[in-house]
Amino acid sequence: MVTTAPLATETTESHPPRPGRPAGKRVRRAPVQSLIPGASGKGFWLYLVPGLLLLTIIVLVPLGWNFFLTFTKYRGIKPPVWIGLDNWTKLFGDDVFWTSFGNSVAMIVAMVVVPTLLGLVLAAMLFDLVGKKFGGKVASFLRATYYLPQILPTVIAAIVIGWILRPENGALNQVLGAIGLGGLEHNWLGSPDTAMACIMVIMIWVQLGYPIVIFMAALQRVDPELYEAAELDGANWFQRFRAITVGIIRPEIFVVTLTCTIAALKVFGPIYALTRGGPGTSTMVPSYYSYSEFFQNQQVGYGATIATALTVVVAVVAIIFITFQTRLERQDEER
Amino acid sequence: MTTLTEKIRPRHDSGATEPKPLKLPKVHTRKTTGDWVILFVAIIIGLFIAIPFVMIVINSFKSPADYNSSGPLALPSNLYFDGIINFWTRVNFPEKLWNSVVISSVVAVAAVLLSMFNAYAIGIGRIRGRTWIVVLILLANMVPQEALLYPLYFMFKQVGLYDNIWAVIIIFTVIQSAFGTYLLSSVYGTFPKEMLEAASLDGASRWQILWRVVFPISRSTLAVLLIFFFIWTWNEFLIPLTFLVSNANQTVPVAISVLQGDRLMDVTTTSASALLGLLPTLIFFLIFQRTLTRGITAGAVK
Numbered sequence: 001m002v003t004t005a006p007l008a009t010e011t012t013e014s015h016p017p018r019p020g021r022p023a024g025k026r027v028r029r030a031p032v033q034s035l036i037p038g039a040s041g042k043g044f045w046l047y048l049v050p051g052l053l054l055l056t057i058i059v060l061v062p063l064g065w066n067f068f069l070t071f072t073k074y075r076g077i078k079p080p081v082w083i084g085l086d087n088w089t090k091l092f093g094d095d096v097f098w099t100s101f102g103n104s105v106a107m108i109v110a111m112v113v114v115p116t117l118l119g120l121v122l123a124a125m126l127f128d129l130v131g132k133k134f135g136g137k138v139a140s141f142l143r144a145t146y147y148l149p150q151i152l153p154t155v156i157a158a159i160v161i162g163w164i165l166r167p168e169n170g171a172l173n174q175v176l177g178a179i180g181l182g183g184l185e186h187n188w189l190g191s192p193d194t195a196m197a198c199i200m201v202i203m204i205w206v207q208l209g210y211p212i213v214i215f216m217a218a219l220q221r222v223d224p225e226l227y228e229a230a231e232l233d234g235a236n237w238f239q240r241f242r243a244i245t246v247g248i249i250r251p252e253i254f255v256v257t258l259t260c261t262i263a264a265l266k267v268f269g270p271i272y273a274l275t276r277g278g279p280g281t282s283t284m285v286p287s288y289y290s291y292s293e294f295f296q297n298q299q300v301g302y303g304a305t306i307a308t309a310l311t312v313v314v315a316v317v318a319i320i321f322i323t324f325q326t327r328l329e330r331q332d333e334e335r
Numbered sequence: 336m337t338t339l340t341e342k343i344r345p346r347h348d349s350g351a352t353e354p355k356p357l358k359l360p361k362v363h364t365r366k367t368t369g370d371w372v373i374l375f376v377a378i379i380i381g382l383f384i385a386i387p388f389v390m391i392v393i394n395s396f397k398s399p400a401d402y403n404s405s406g407p408l409a410l411p412s413n414l415y416f417d418g419i420i421n422f423w424t425r426v427n428f429p430e431k432l433w434n435s436v437v438i439s440s441v442v443a444v445a446a447v448l449l450s451m452f453n454a455y456a457i458g459i460g461r462i463r464g465r466t467w468i469v470v471l472i473l474l475a476n477m478v479p480q481e482a483l484l485y486p487l488y489f490m491f492k493q494v495g496l497y498d499n500i501w502a503v504i505i506i507f508t509v510i511q512s513a514f515g516t517y518l519l520s521s522v523y524g525t526f527p528k529e530m531l532e533a534a535s536l537d538g539a540s541r542w543q544i545l546w547r548v549v550f551p552i553s554r555s556t557l558a559v560l561l562i563f564f565f566i567w568t569w570n571e572f573l574i575p576l577t578f579l580v581s582n583a584n585q586t587v588p589v590a591i592s593v594l595q596g597d598r599l600m601d602v603t604t605t606s607a608s609a610l611l612g613l614l615p616t617l618i619f620f621l622i623f624q625r626t627l628t629r630g631i632t633a634g635a636v637k
Contacts, residue, residue: 033461035461036531036532036534044455044541045456045462046456047452047453047460048462048468050449050452051512052468054505054508054509055471055509057490058483058509059509059510061486062478062483062486063474063478065485065486076485122380125373126377133374134366134370140624142378144621145385146381147620149384149387151616152570152616153572153591154572155588155592155595156588156591156612156613159608159609160387160390160609161387163390164407170407171406171407174408205384209384255518259517262473266477266479268481268573269572269573273592287479287481290479295484300485304482307478311477311478311479311482315470315477318470318473318477322470325521326466329521
């Protein structure tokens with residue numbers, strides 16, 4: 001390890017070389033170098049001890065335990081019985097499991113794609129147009145409104161959504177009846193053809209505020225002069241938005257997309273509170289499927305198999321994301 | 336060491352200290368029709384988002400008879416407070432509120448500290464294999480929670496922490512700090528090197544640099560994390576439901592959902608529970624929402 005080499009930056013030269021160190025030797029792109037000159041990477045491991053220790057107890061050990069359970073038949077009471085790969089073969093032939101992953105795609109659309117794109121446009125709109133023309137107060141107020149669903153506990157959201165969507169006496173059906181569209185009245189969450197679409201709309205409603213708040217905060221880094229210059233060059237709003245805004249807040253776009261994708265793949269609360277995966281399997285998601293195997297069917301071994309498969313999928317997605325992000329950051333640094 | 340921070344701080348004070356709602360020029364330039372249209376669209380979207388909240392407020396002050404005759408959308412014919420009083424006394428609301436406040440606050444502070452230590456090693460220490468360590472820590476965020484229930488149940492039962500709020504506090508500190516570590520590590524990765532070098536030349540140790548340079552400059556990012564962690568922990572449901580079985584330990588969302596299953600619940604008490612369950616996080620958010628505007632990477636000034 002190159003822990004004691006001098007820091008590879010342009011600024012090194014402006015400082016007097018420290019005694020006992022080879023001066024002026026520039027190492028390009030030294031990834032294992034700490035940002036503090038002379039502080040070796042090794043000493044920093046101490047700071048990871050509490051975090052990694054707790055992580056091991058709370059997450060890694062249970063994860064290993066779950067992995068072991070995937071090779072067993074276990075109903076929670078008698079000790080687990082080793083059955084080899086039976087759970088895994090069952091999983092790959094299980095239609096419900098594949099349906100649940102298909103529904104995850106819908107969840108990604110509703111919790112990642114739509115909120116991020118819409119959030120980008122709305123954040124830029126609030127910051128750029130509403131904030132500048134009508135004052136920061138108006139923009140702040142609207143942003144707070146958009147964020148409201150994020151602070152609503154899922155159990156409470158489920159109560160209100162019940163009032164709106166329930167077939168008898170529900171607000172949506174009442175409104176439809178009142179404006180003469182009574183023919184469209186429907187058991188929204190109770191029919192297989194509309195349940196998933198309703199859940200998607202609800203998830204967009206829930207998620208939208210998160211990217212807006214993060215993007216609007218990020219937009220404050222944008223230098224107004226850049227915008228003015230672009231405006232003088234004849235760039236229209238959308239061109240400026242694409243070239244300047246998206247470029248500058250890219251780190252936040254990564255954070256939002258990754259965290260929302262993870263949340264979408266393991267979404268549980270809203271499904272549990274609203275539809276319990278039904279009707280049939282029309283809103284079944286992997287997380288709820290594993291929960292129902294764990295606690296309703298007492299098939300702990302199989303539940304653990306679903307949960308482990310889900311964890312692997314989420315981890316692979318996250319690793320691809322982070323590798324890509326790190327590579328982009330390195331490219332930026334070298335530039 | 337005070338001289339050190341004084342030397343460094345002023346350069347980065349801009350934007351980090353004044354709590355303005357939005358850093359925007361106050362000039363109100365002329366507004367075109369297009370601007371008004373955009374404002375109108377923005378308000379309409381806001382209204383749609385707010386409808387459910389309006390419904391919670393309306394229905395909390397309705398009598399059950401009123402609700403049954405006019406449905407969820409009508410305004411109450413006369414103000415009715417029994418639902419709120421009923422819910423308050425039935426679940427011993429102050430007790431549940433206290434549990435939620437303690438759990439969420441301790442988790443928020445502990446998880447921010449843990450994230451900061453992790454990110455200091457990863458982002459500034461640039462230890463070897465840091466990308467993989469971030470992935471490993473992020474596992475806490477990636478594991479579906481129901482997979483943790485069985486193992487953690489056995490483990491906490493062993494050490495006598497089952498049905499104890501500390502079990503929930505420890506679990507969420509780890510889960511929340513995963514996000515914090517991920518975010519802070521990338522923020523610290525772009526930390527101004529000159530400041531760290533200056534501190535190091537002044538003879539500051541790692542520990543001193545963390546508290547006197549890194550901590551003050553990233554304070555606004557840490558504050559954002561604190562708010563997120565508080566609200567997220569407050570709204571957690573599955574793990575508190577499983578680990579806090581006795582009534583006296585329940586959190587607000589758990590108490591509400593337990594009441595939901597109760598046959599004696601009428602609609603008004605339900606909406607009152609929704610209102611009272613929503614208010615604490617709403618107030619918390621309104622108090623701290625200015626902090627959120629300062630941005631998650633505001634600390635790492637470029």
